[in-house]
Amino acid sequence: MASHWNYLNAPPTLPGLFVQAALRRKVTGSVLPDEGLRCWVSVNRQQVETYRKVCGFSNTSLMPPTYPHVLAFALQMQLMTAKDFPFPLLGLIHLRNSISIHRPLGGVGQVRVSVHVANLQPHTKGATFSLVTQIEDALGPLWEEDSTMLCRGVQLPGEPAGDFEPAPLPLVEVARWLAPVDIGRQYAKVSGDYNPIHLSATSAKMFGFPTAIAHGLWLESRTLAALDDHLPASNVDISVEFQKPVRLPSEVVLSASLAGSSGQFRLTAANADLVHMMGSWQPLS
Template sequence: MTIDWQTLDREPGLSALYVHAATRRKITGTTLPDKGLRCWVDVDQQRLAAYRKVCGFADDGLLPPTYPHILAFALQMQLLTAKEFPFPLLGLIHLSNRIRVLRPMGAVSRARVSVQVQNLQAHAKGATFDLITTLDDQLGTLWEAESRMLCRGVKLEGEPVENEVAATLELIEVAHWKAPADIGRQYAKVSGDYNPIHLSAASAKLFGFPTAIAHGLWNKARTLAALAEQLPTANVEIAVQFHKPVRLPSEVTLLASAAASSGDLRLMGAGELEHMTGHWQPLT
Protein backbone atom coordinates (compact mmCIF):
# COMPACT_ATOMS: atom_id res chain seq x y z
CA MET A 1 0.00 0.00 0.00
CA THR A 2 1.36 3.42 -0.99
CA ILE A 3 1.08 5.94 1.83
CA ASP A 4 -0.01 9.52 1.18
CA TRP A 5 2.07 11.39 3.76
CA GLN A 6 0.84 14.61 5.31
CA THR A 7 3.44 16.67 7.17
CA LEU A 8 2.19 18.82 10.06
CA ASP A 9 4.01 21.95 11.20
CA ARG A 10 3.21 21.32 14.88
CA GLU A 11 1.91 18.62 17.20
CA PRO A 12 -1.91 18.34 17.29
CA GLY A 13 -3.74 19.59 20.37
CA LEU A 14 -5.19 16.74 22.42
CA SER A 15 -8.32 18.48 23.75
CA ALA A 16 -10.09 18.63 20.39
CA LEU A 17 -9.00 15.09 19.55
CA TYR A 18 -10.58 13.75 22.73
CA VAL A 19 -13.84 15.46 21.76
CA HIS A 20 -13.70 13.70 18.37
CA ALA A 21 -12.96 10.37 20.09
CA ALA A 22 -15.85 10.76 22.54
CA THR A 23 -18.39 11.54 19.81
CA ARG A 24 -17.48 8.71 17.42
CA ARG A 25 -18.95 5.40 18.53
CA LYS A 26 -19.85 3.62 15.25
CA ILE A 27 -17.92 1.47 12.78
CA THR A 28 -18.14 3.29 9.45
CA GLY A 29 -16.30 0.92 7.08
CA THR A 30 -13.81 -1.90 6.64
CA THR A 31 -11.02 -0.16 4.73
CA LEU A 32 -8.01 1.48 6.33
CA PRO A 33 -7.00 4.94 5.08
CA ASP A 34 -3.82 5.21 3.03
CA LYS A 35 -2.87 8.50 4.72
CA GLY A 36 0.04 8.83 7.12
CA LEU A 37 1.02 11.74 9.36
CA ARG A 38 4.48 13.16 10.05
CA CYS A 39 5.69 15.88 12.38
CA TRP A 40 8.94 17.06 13.96
CA VAL A 41 8.67 17.06 17.76
CA ASP A 42 10.88 18.33 20.57
CA VAL A 43 11.81 16.23 23.59
CA ASP A 44 10.62 18.05 26.71
CA GLN A 45 13.16 17.22 29.41
CA GLN A 46 10.74 17.79 32.30
CA ARG A 47 8.17 15.50 30.74
CA LEU A 48 10.87 12.92 30.06
CA ALA A 49 12.01 13.06 33.70
CA ALA A 50 8.41 12.62 34.89
CA TYR A 51 7.98 9.64 32.55
CA ARG A 52 11.15 8.02 33.87
CA LYS A 53 9.87 8.42 37.42
CA VAL A 54 6.41 6.96 36.72
CA CYS A 55 7.82 3.99 34.78
CA GLY A 56 10.94 3.30 36.87
CA PHE A 57 13.65 4.17 34.32
CA ALA A 58 17.01 5.47 35.47
CA ASP A 59 18.39 8.63 33.86
CA ASP A 60 21.16 7.08 31.75
CA GLY A 61 21.22 9.76 29.07
CA LEU A 62 19.16 7.66 26.66
CA LEU A 63 15.50 7.88 25.77
CA PRO A 64 13.74 4.89 27.38
CA PRO A 65 12.92 2.33 24.67
CA THR A 66 9.19 2.95 25.10
CA TYR A 67 9.38 6.77 25.21
CA PRO A 68 8.89 7.37 21.46
CA HIS A 69 5.29 6.19 22.00
CA ILE A 70 4.84 9.31 24.16
CA LEU A 71 6.32 11.56 21.48
CA ALA A 72 3.93 10.02 18.93
CA PHE A 73 0.74 9.94 20.99
CA ALA A 74 -0.87 13.15 19.71
CA LEU A 75 -0.11 12.23 16.10
CA GLN A 76 -1.56 8.74 16.66
CA MET A 77 -4.70 10.30 18.15
CA GLN A 78 -5.16 12.54 15.12
CA LEU A 79 -4.77 9.62 12.74
CA LEU A 80 -7.20 7.40 14.66
CA THR A 81 -9.88 10.06 15.05
CA ALA A 82 -9.77 11.27 11.43
CA LYS A 83 -12.96 10.98 9.39
CA GLU A 84 -11.28 8.48 7.05
CA PHE A 85 -10.47 6.05 9.88
CA PRO A 86 -13.38 3.57 10.07
CA PHE A 87 -13.26 2.43 13.69
CA PRO A 88 -14.10 4.30 16.92
CA LEU A 89 -10.98 4.98 18.97
CA LEU A 90 -12.67 4.35 22.32
CA GLY A 91 -13.09 0.61 22.62
CA LEU A 92 -10.01 -0.40 20.63
CA ILE A 93 -8.05 -3.12 22.43
CA HIS A 94 -4.25 -3.18 22.40
CA LEU A 95 -3.30 -6.82 21.75
CA SER A 96 0.45 -6.62 21.24
CA ASN A 97 3.36 -4.24 20.82
CA ARG A 98 6.69 -4.66 19.07
CA ILE A 99 9.47 -2.07 19.19
CA ARG A 100 12.80 -2.03 17.39
CA VAL A 101 15.64 0.20 18.61
CA LEU A 102 17.98 0.55 15.65
CA ARG A 103 20.55 2.93 17.15
CA PRO A 104 21.29 4.19 20.69
CA MET A 105 18.79 6.94 21.51
CA GLY A 106 21.19 9.30 23.27
CA ALA A 107 21.19 13.11 23.05
CA VAL A 108 17.87 13.14 21.20
CA SER A 109 16.33 16.60 21.54
CA ARG A 110 14.30 16.73 18.32
CA ALA A 111 13.02 13.97 16.04
CA ARG A 112 10.49 13.31 13.30
CA VAL A 113 7.56 11.08 14.22
CA SER A 114 5.62 9.22 11.51
CA VAL A 115 2.40 7.22 12.02
CA GLN A 116 0.25 5.09 9.72
CA VAL A 117 -2.12 2.10 9.87
CA GLN A 118 -1.95 -1.08 7.82
CA ASN A 119 -2.44 -4.87 7.80
CA LEU A 120 -6.19 -5.18 8.38
CA GLN A 121 -6.97 -8.82 9.25
CA ALA A 122 -9.89 -10.91 10.42
CA HIS A 123 -9.94 -11.88 14.09
CA ALA A 124 -12.18 -14.22 16.04
CA LYS A 125 -13.67 -11.19 17.86
CA GLY A 126 -13.63 -8.66 15.02
CA ALA A 127 -10.69 -7.27 13.08
CA THR A 128 -7.13 -6.23 13.86
CA PHE A 129 -4.85 -3.64 12.33
CA ASP A 130 -1.30 -2.44 12.98
CA LEU A 131 -0.54 1.10 14.11
CA ILE A 132 2.96 1.75 12.75
CA THR A 133 5.13 4.42 14.34
CA THR A 134 8.69 5.47 13.47
CA LEU A 135 11.13 7.94 14.98
CA ASP A 136 13.81 9.50 12.77
CA ASP A 137 16.64 11.96 13.31
CA GLN A 138 18.84 13.65 10.74
CA LEU A 139 20.73 10.38 10.14
CA GLY A 140 17.69 8.19 9.52
CA THR A 141 15.46 5.85 11.50
CA LEU A 142 16.21 5.49 15.21
CA TRP A 143 13.22 3.47 16.37
CA GLU A 144 10.08 1.83 15.01
CA ALA A 145 7.03 0.12 16.48
CA GLU A 146 3.95 -1.91 15.61
CA SER A 147 0.96 -1.86 17.93
CA ARG A 148 -1.66 -4.44 17.01
CA MET A 149 -5.15 -3.19 17.80
CA LEU A 150 -8.47 -5.06 17.89
CA CYS A 151 -11.82 -3.54 16.97
CA ARG A 152 -14.67 -5.75 18.14
CA GLY A 153 -17.66 -6.30 15.91
CA VAL A 154 -15.99 -5.74 12.53
CA LYS A 155 -16.96 -8.35 9.93
CA LEU A 156 -14.20 -9.31 7.47
CA GLU A 157 -13.84 -12.19 5.09
CA GLY A 158 -11.02 -14.65 5.68
CA GLU A 159 -9.79 -16.88 8.48
CA PRO A 160 -8.84 -15.30 11.83
CA VAL A 161 -5.09 -14.88 12.33
CA GLU A 162 -3.37 -15.71 15.61
CA ASN A 163 0.24 -14.62 16.16
CA GLU A 164 1.15 -15.48 19.75
CA VAL A 165 4.53 -17.08 20.46
CA ALA A 166 5.09 -19.13 23.62
CA ALA A 167 8.17 -18.69 25.80
CA THR A 168 10.81 -21.36 25.25
CA LEU A 169 13.51 -20.44 27.81
CA GLU A 170 13.67 -21.10 31.54
CA LEU A 171 12.32 -18.11 33.49
CA ILE A 172 13.17 -16.94 37.00
CA GLU A 173 11.66 -14.20 39.15
CA VAL A 174 13.58 -10.95 38.67
CA ALA A 175 11.27 -8.26 40.09
CA HIS A 176 8.04 -7.65 41.96
CA TRP A 177 6.11 -4.39 42.20
CA LYS A 178 2.78 -2.82 43.07
CA ALA A 179 0.53 -1.18 40.50
CA PRO A 180 -1.22 1.41 42.71
CA ALA A 181 -4.81 2.52 42.27
CA ASP A 182 -3.74 5.85 40.78
CA ILE A 183 -1.08 4.59 38.33
CA GLY A 184 -3.48 5.10 35.42
CA ARG A 185 -3.79 8.79 36.31
CA GLN A 186 -0.04 9.10 36.90
CA TYR A 187 0.71 7.59 33.51
CA ALA A 188 -1.95 9.71 31.82
CA LYS A 189 -0.24 12.89 33.04
CA VAL A 190 3.06 11.97 31.38
CA SER A 191 1.65 10.25 28.28
CA GLY A 192 -1.46 12.26 27.45
CA ASP A 193 -3.47 9.01 27.31
CA TYR A 194 -6.61 9.74 29.35
CA ASN A 195 -8.59 6.67 28.27
CA PRO A 196 -11.38 6.36 30.88
CA ILE A 197 -10.72 2.64 31.46
CA HIS A 198 -7.42 3.56 33.14
CA LEU A 199 -8.43 6.52 35.30
CA SER A 200 -10.86 5.29 37.97
CA ALA A 201 -13.24 2.49 38.81
CA ALA A 202 -16.21 4.76 38.08
CA SER A 203 -15.04 5.72 34.58
CA ALA A 204 -13.88 2.17 33.79
CA LYS A 205 -17.32 0.76 34.64
CA LEU A 206 -18.82 2.88 31.87
CA PHE A 207 -16.88 0.67 29.44
CA GLY A 208 -17.61 -2.68 31.08
CA PHE A 209 -14.62 -3.01 33.41
CA PRO A 210 -15.24 -3.67 37.12
CA THR A 211 -12.29 -1.44 38.06
CA ALA A 212 -9.63 0.65 36.38
CA ILE A 213 -6.85 -1.22 34.58
CA ALA A 214 -3.23 -0.28 34.01
CA HIS A 215 -2.14 0.98 30.59
CA GLY A 216 -0.57 -1.83 28.59
CA LEU A 217 2.33 0.41 27.61
CA TRP A 218 2.94 1.25 31.28
CA ASN A 219 3.18 -2.49 31.98
CA LYS A 220 5.70 -2.82 29.15
CA ALA A 221 7.67 0.26 30.17
CA ARG A 222 7.81 -0.78 33.84
CA THR A 223 8.98 -4.23 32.74
CA LEU A 224 11.74 -2.90 30.48
CA ALA A 225 12.88 -0.56 33.24
CA ALA A 226 13.24 -3.58 35.54
CA LEU A 227 15.20 -5.41 32.82
CA ALA A 228 17.38 -2.44 31.84
CA GLU A 229 20.64 -4.14 32.88
CA GLN A 230 19.76 -7.24 30.86
CA LEU A 231 18.66 -5.61 27.61
CA PRO A 232 20.81 -4.11 24.84
CA THR A 233 20.40 -0.37 24.30
CA ALA A 234 20.22 -0.75 20.50
CA ASN A 235 19.97 -3.28 17.68
CA VAL A 236 17.19 -5.00 19.58
CA GLU A 237 13.57 -5.96 19.00
CA ILE A 238 11.26 -6.30 22.02
CA ALA A 239 7.81 -7.77 21.42
CA VAL A 240 5.04 -8.38 23.94
CA GLN A 241 1.51 -9.76 23.89
CA PHE A 242 -1.05 -8.38 26.35
CA HIS A 243 -3.28 -10.98 28.00
CA LYS A 244 -5.37 -10.37 31.14
CA PRO A 245 -5.45 -6.71 32.20
CA VAL A 246 -3.77 -5.56 35.41
CA ARG A 247 -6.66 -4.43 37.59
CA LEU A 248 -5.86 -1.55 39.93
CA PRO A 249 -4.57 -1.81 42.54
CA SER A 250 -2.56 -5.01 42.03
CA GLU A 251 0.79 -6.64 42.68
CA VAL A 252 2.67 -8.29 39.84
CA THR A 253 5.75 -10.45 39.45
CA LEU A 254 8.16 -10.30 36.53
CA LEU A 255 9.82 -13.51 35.33
CA ALA A 256 12.59 -13.44 32.73
CA SER A 257 15.33 -15.58 31.27
CA ALA A 258 19.00 -14.94 31.98
CA ALA A 259 20.65 -11.89 30.43
CA ALA A 260 21.55 -12.64 26.81
CA SER A 261 21.11 -11.26 23.31
CA SER A 262 17.74 -13.08 23.19
CA GLY A 263 15.33 -13.81 25.98
CA ASP A 264 11.77 -14.31 27.20
CA LEU A 265 9.69 -12.51 29.82
CA ARG A 266 6.37 -13.01 31.57
CA LEU A 267 4.40 -10.63 33.82
CA MET A 268 2.23 -12.51 36.30
CA GLY A 269 -0.44 -11.59 38.82
CA ALA A 270 -1.93 -13.38 41.80
CA GLY A 271 -3.11 -16.92 41.21
CA GLU A 272 -0.83 -17.44 38.18
CA LEU A 273 -2.79 -14.85 36.22
CA GLU A 274 -0.83 -14.08 33.06
CA HIS A 275 -0.83 -10.38 32.19
CA MET A 276 1.88 -10.09 29.53
CA THR A 277 4.39 -12.30 27.76
CA GLY A 278 7.25 -11.27 25.53
CA HIS A 279 10.58 -11.85 23.87
CA TRP A 280 13.64 -9.83 22.93
CA GLN A 281 16.15 -10.59 20.20
CA PRO A 282 18.78 -8.88 18.02
CA LEU A 283 17.64 -7.20 14.83
CA THR A 284 18.37 -9.12 11.68
Protein backbone atom coordinates (compact mmCIF):
# COMPACT_ATOMS: atom_id res chain seq x y z
CA MET A 1 0.00 0.00 0.00
CA ALA A 2 1.22 3.51 -0.80
CA SER A 3 2.45 5.60 2.12
CA HIS A 4 0.75 8.74 0.82
CA TRP A 5 -2.16 9.43 -1.52
CA ASN A 6 -2.59 12.27 -3.97
CA TYR A 7 -6.31 12.89 -4.58
CA LEU A 8 -7.32 14.10 -8.05
CA ASN A 9 -10.55 15.92 -8.88
CA ALA A 10 -10.78 14.30 -12.33
CA PRO A 11 -8.86 11.70 -14.35
CA PRO A 12 -5.93 13.18 -16.31
CA THR A 13 -6.15 13.54 -20.09
CA LEU A 14 -4.17 10.97 -22.03
CA PRO A 15 -2.60 12.82 -25.02
CA GLY A 16 -0.21 14.84 -22.84
CA LEU A 17 0.76 11.74 -20.88
CA PHE A 18 1.69 9.90 -24.08
CA VAL A 19 3.91 12.82 -25.05
CA GLN A 20 5.65 12.60 -21.67
CA ALA A 21 6.05 8.85 -22.10
CA ALA A 22 7.62 9.29 -25.54
CA LEU A 23 10.17 11.77 -24.16
CA ARG A 24 11.25 9.49 -21.28
CA ARG A 25 13.56 6.80 -22.69
CA LYS A 26 16.13 6.29 -19.89
CA VAL A 27 16.22 4.69 -16.45
CA THR A 28 16.72 7.46 -13.90
CA GLY A 29 16.90 5.49 -10.64
CA SER A 30 16.01 2.31 -8.79
CA VAL A 31 13.58 3.49 -6.08
CA LEU A 32 9.81 3.42 -6.57
CA PRO A 33 7.71 6.41 -5.45
CA ASP A 34 5.70 5.80 -2.28
CA GLU A 35 2.83 8.09 -3.30
CA GLY A 36 -0.27 6.73 -5.02
CA LEU A 37 -3.10 8.39 -6.92
CA ARG A 38 -6.82 8.33 -6.15
CA CYS A 39 -9.77 9.67 -8.10
CA TRP A 40 -13.52 9.12 -8.45
CA VAL A 41 -14.37 8.00 -12.00
CA SER A 42 -17.80 7.75 -13.66
CA VAL A 43 -18.68 4.74 -15.81
CA ASN A 44 -19.88 5.56 -19.34
CA ARG A 45 -22.27 2.81 -20.39
CA GLN A 46 -21.83 3.47 -24.12
CA GLN A 47 -18.06 3.12 -23.80
CA VAL A 48 -18.56 -0.12 -21.90
CA GLU A 49 -20.73 -1.50 -24.71
CA THR A 50 -18.17 -0.55 -27.37
CA TYR A 51 -15.43 -2.21 -25.32
CA ARG A 52 -17.64 -5.29 -24.95
CA LYS A 53 -17.94 -5.65 -28.74
CA VAL A 54 -14.20 -5.23 -29.46
CA CYS A 55 -13.28 -7.81 -26.81
CA GLY A 56 -16.01 -10.32 -27.65
CA PHE A 57 -18.04 -10.19 -24.44
CA SER A 58 -21.72 -11.11 -24.58
CA ASN A 59 -24.35 -8.48 -23.87
CA THR A 60 -25.17 -8.87 -20.17
CA SER A 61 -25.91 -6.58 -17.23
CA LEU A 62 -22.41 -7.15 -15.84
CA MET A 63 -19.42 -5.01 -16.70
CA PRO A 64 -16.68 -7.09 -18.45
CA PRO A 65 -14.22 -8.34 -15.81
CA THR A 66 -11.30 -6.50 -17.41
CA TYR A 67 -13.06 -3.15 -17.99
CA PRO A 68 -12.05 -1.64 -14.62
CA HIS A 69 -8.49 -1.60 -16.01
CA VAL A 70 -9.72 0.92 -18.60
CA LEU A 71 -11.23 3.08 -15.86
CA ALA A 72 -7.82 3.19 -14.15
CA PHE A 73 -5.61 3.54 -17.22
CA ALA A 74 -5.22 7.33 -17.15
CA LEU A 75 -4.21 7.26 -13.48
CA GLN A 76 -1.73 4.46 -14.19
CA MET A 77 -0.25 6.56 -16.98
CA GLN A 78 0.07 9.64 -14.79
CA LEU A 79 1.75 7.64 -12.03
CA MET A 80 4.32 6.10 -14.40
CA THR A 81 5.14 9.30 -16.31
CA ALA A 82 5.73 11.41 -13.19
CA LYS A 83 9.23 12.79 -12.60
CA ASP A 84 9.79 10.59 -9.54
CA PHE A 85 8.99 7.38 -11.43
CA PRO A 86 12.40 5.89 -12.34
CA PHE A 87 11.61 3.74 -15.40
CA PRO A 88 10.64 4.69 -18.98
CA LEU A 89 7.01 3.71 -19.52
CA LEU A 90 7.36 2.69 -23.17
CA GLY A 91 10.22 0.34 -22.31
CA LEU A 92 8.25 -1.69 -19.77
CA ILE A 93 7.23 -5.29 -20.49
CA HIS A 94 4.00 -6.69 -19.05
CA LEU A 95 4.86 -10.14 -17.67
CA ARG A 96 1.82 -11.10 -15.59
CA ASN A 97 -1.61 -9.78 -14.76
CA SER A 98 -3.86 -10.80 -11.88
CA ILE A 99 -7.35 -9.52 -11.17
CA SER A 100 -9.61 -10.16 -8.20
CA ILE A 101 -13.37 -9.67 -8.49
CA HIS A 102 -14.93 -9.27 -5.05
CA ARG A 103 -18.56 -8.71 -6.07
CA PRO A 104 -20.55 -8.96 -9.32
CA LEU A 105 -19.75 -6.00 -11.60
CA GLY A 106 -23.37 -4.99 -12.17
CA GLY A 107 -25.04 -1.61 -11.71
CA VAL A 108 -21.71 0.20 -11.35
CA GLY A 109 -22.04 3.94 -11.97
CA GLN A 110 -19.16 5.63 -10.14
CA VAL A 111 -16.05 4.15 -8.55
CA ARG A 112 -12.99 5.32 -6.64
CA VAL A 113 -9.81 4.28 -8.43
CA SER A 114 -6.53 3.92 -6.52
CA VAL A 115 -3.18 3.12 -8.16
CA HIS A 116 0.31 2.70 -6.72
CA VAL A 117 3.52 0.77 -7.37
CA ALA A 118 5.25 -1.67 -5.03
CA ASN A 119 7.34 -4.83 -4.68
CA LEU A 120 10.49 -3.90 -6.62
CA GLN A 121 12.42 -7.14 -7.20
CA PRO A 122 15.54 -8.29 -9.08
CA HIS A 123 14.94 -10.26 -12.28
CA THR A 124 17.29 -12.14 -14.59
CA LYS A 125 16.63 -9.50 -17.27
CA GLY A 126 16.41 -6.41 -15.05
CA ALA A 127 13.90 -5.57 -12.33
CA THR A 128 10.19 -6.13 -11.83
CA PHE A 129 7.57 -4.22 -9.87
CA SER A 130 3.83 -4.42 -9.25
CA LEU A 131 1.42 -1.83 -10.58
CA VAL A 132 -1.48 -2.19 -8.14
CA THR A 133 -4.97 -0.94 -8.96
CA GLN A 134 -7.94 -0.98 -6.59
CA ILE A 135 -11.54 -0.19 -7.48
CA GLU A 136 -14.15 0.63 -4.83
CA ASP A 137 -17.77 1.72 -4.93
CA ALA A 138 -20.06 2.95 -2.17
CA LEU A 139 -20.23 -0.56 -0.70
CA GLY A 140 -16.45 -1.07 -0.48
CA PRO A 141 -13.80 -3.05 -2.42
CA LEU A 142 -15.07 -4.23 -5.80
CA TRP A 143 -12.10 -5.17 -8.03
CA GLU A 144 -8.29 -5.30 -7.81
CA GLU A 145 -5.45 -5.75 -10.28
CA ASP A 146 -1.76 -6.53 -9.84
CA SER A 147 0.29 -6.10 -13.03
CA THR A 148 3.87 -7.36 -12.91
CA MET A 149 6.06 -5.13 -15.08
CA LEU A 150 9.67 -5.71 -16.19
CA CYS A 151 12.19 -2.95 -16.81
CA ARG A 152 15.34 -4.11 -18.60
CA GLY A 153 18.75 -2.74 -17.74
CA VAL A 154 18.14 -2.24 -14.01
CA GLN A 155 20.46 -3.95 -11.55
CA LEU A 156 19.28 -4.67 -8.02
CA PRO A 157 20.98 -6.58 -5.20
CA GLY A 158 19.71 -10.06 -4.36
CA GLU A 159 18.67 -13.13 -6.30
CA PRO A 160 15.60 -13.31 -8.56
CA ALA A 161 12.68 -15.17 -7.02
CA GLY A 162 11.73 -18.51 -8.55
CA ASP A 163 8.39 -18.93 -10.30
CA PHE A 164 5.74 -21.22 -8.84
CA GLU A 165 3.94 -23.34 -11.41
CA PRO A 166 0.80 -25.24 -10.39
CA ALA A 167 0.35 -28.83 -11.53
CA PRO A 168 -1.21 -28.76 -15.01
CA LEU A 169 -4.82 -29.83 -15.48
CA PRO A 170 -6.18 -31.58 -18.59
CA LEU A 171 -7.15 -28.95 -21.17
CA VAL A 172 -9.41 -29.19 -24.21
CA GLU A 173 -9.92 -26.72 -27.05
CA VAL A 174 -12.87 -24.41 -26.37
CA ALA A 175 -12.42 -21.66 -28.97
CA ARG A 176 -10.23 -20.27 -31.73
CA TRP A 177 -10.26 -16.87 -33.37
CA LEU A 178 -8.33 -14.56 -35.65
CA ALA A 179 -6.49 -11.61 -34.13
CA PRO A 180 -6.88 -9.20 -37.08
CA VAL A 181 -4.19 -6.85 -38.26
CA ASP A 182 -6.06 -3.80 -36.94
CA ILE A 183 -7.05 -5.15 -33.50
CA GLY A 184 -4.39 -2.99 -31.82
CA ARG A 185 -6.05 0.14 -33.22
CA GLN A 186 -9.52 -1.15 -32.35
CA TYR A 187 -8.45 -1.86 -28.78
CA ALA A 188 -6.70 1.50 -28.48
CA LYS A 189 -9.95 3.31 -29.34
CA VAL A 190 -11.90 1.58 -26.55
CA SER A 191 -9.13 1.48 -23.91
CA GLY A 192 -7.15 4.68 -24.54
CA ASP A 193 -3.92 2.65 -24.75
CA TYR A 194 -2.11 3.82 -27.89
CA ASN A 195 1.17 1.95 -27.33
CA PRO A 196 2.90 2.06 -30.75
CA ILE A 197 3.94 -1.61 -30.67
CA HIS A 198 0.26 -2.55 -31.07
CA LEU A 199 -0.86 -0.04 -33.70
CA SER A 200 0.95 -0.88 -36.95
CA ALA A 201 4.00 -2.62 -38.37
CA THR A 202 5.64 0.75 -39.01
CA SER A 203 5.28 2.00 -35.44
CA ALA A 204 6.15 -1.42 -33.95
CA LYS A 205 9.44 -1.55 -35.89
CA MET A 206 10.56 1.61 -34.09
CA PHE A 207 10.64 -0.50 -30.91
CA GLY A 208 12.27 -3.60 -32.37
CA PHE A 209 9.21 -5.63 -33.39
CA PRO A 210 8.96 -6.88 -37.01
CA THR A 211 5.20 -6.33 -36.99
CA ALA A 212 2.51 -5.09 -34.64
CA ILE A 213 1.65 -7.41 -31.76
CA ALA A 214 -1.66 -7.94 -30.01
CA HIS A 215 -2.17 -6.11 -26.73
CA GLY A 216 -1.87 -8.45 -23.74
CA LEU A 217 -4.96 -6.98 -22.08
CA TRP A 218 -6.98 -7.57 -25.26
CA LEU A 219 -5.81 -11.19 -25.32
CA GLU A 220 -6.81 -11.59 -21.69
CA SER A 221 -10.17 -9.92 -22.28
CA ARG A 222 -10.93 -11.96 -25.41
CA THR A 223 -10.01 -15.12 -23.52
CA LEU A 224 -12.25 -14.33 -20.54
CA ALA A 225 -15.08 -13.53 -22.94
CA ALA A 226 -14.71 -17.01 -24.47
CA LEU A 227 -14.61 -18.56 -20.98
CA ASP A 228 -17.70 -16.73 -19.73
CA ASP A 229 -19.49 -19.99 -18.89
CA HIS A 230 -16.39 -21.49 -17.23
CA LEU A 231 -15.65 -18.89 -14.55
CA PRO A 232 -17.64 -17.49 -11.62
CA ALA A 233 -18.80 -13.88 -12.01
CA SER A 234 -17.34 -12.85 -8.65
CA ASN A 235 -15.36 -14.06 -5.64
CA VAL A 236 -12.63 -15.11 -8.04
CA ASP A 237 -8.92 -14.52 -8.67
CA ILE A 238 -7.82 -14.67 -12.33
CA SER A 239 -4.13 -14.71 -13.21
CA VAL A 240 -2.39 -14.74 -16.59
CA GLU A 241 1.23 -14.96 -17.66
CA PHE A 242 2.15 -13.46 -21.02
CA GLN A 243 4.69 -15.46 -23.01
CA LYS A 244 5.29 -15.26 -26.78
CA PRO A 245 3.65 -12.21 -28.38
CA VAL A 246 0.88 -12.62 -30.94
CA ARG A 247 2.03 -11.10 -34.22
CA LEU A 248 -0.79 -9.52 -36.19
CA PRO A 249 -2.64 -11.00 -37.95
CA SER A 250 -2.64 -14.47 -36.37
CA GLU A 251 -5.06 -17.25 -35.52
CA VAL A 252 -4.96 -18.45 -31.92
CA VAL A 253 -6.43 -21.44 -30.07
CA LEU A 254 -7.83 -21.34 -26.53
CA SER A 255 -7.80 -24.51 -24.42
CA ALA A 256 -9.20 -24.77 -20.90
CA SER A 257 -10.05 -27.17 -18.12
CA LEU A 258 -13.63 -27.93 -17.16
CA ALA A 259 -15.93 -25.19 -15.85
CA GLY A 260 -15.87 -24.79 -12.09
CA SER A 261 -14.72 -22.72 -9.14
CA SER A 262 -11.09 -23.16 -10.24
CA GLY A 263 -9.29 -24.10 -13.43
CA GLN A 264 -6.61 -23.34 -15.98
CA PHE A 265 -6.37 -22.17 -19.59
CA ARG A 266 -3.77 -21.72 -22.32
CA LEU A 267 -3.67 -19.62 -25.50
CA THR A 268 -1.49 -20.99 -28.31
CA ALA A 269 -0.74 -20.31 -31.95
CA ALA A 270 -2.97 -22.19 -34.39
CA ASN A 271 -0.19 -23.12 -36.80
CA ALA A 272 2.96 -23.25 -34.64
CA ASP A 273 4.22 -24.65 -31.37
CA LEU A 274 3.98 -21.33 -29.53
CA VAL A 275 2.36 -20.57 -26.17
CA HIS A 276 1.13 -16.98 -26.07
CA MET A 277 -0.50 -16.90 -22.64
CA MET A 278 -1.19 -19.20 -19.71
CA GLY A 279 -3.64 -18.59 -16.91
CA SER A 280 -5.75 -19.89 -14.09
CA TRP A 281 -8.72 -18.98 -11.91
CA GLN A 282 -9.58 -19.85 -8.34
CA PRO A 283 -11.74 -18.61 -5.45
CA LEU A 284 -10.54 -15.42 -3.76
CA SER A 285 -7.71 -16.18 -1.36
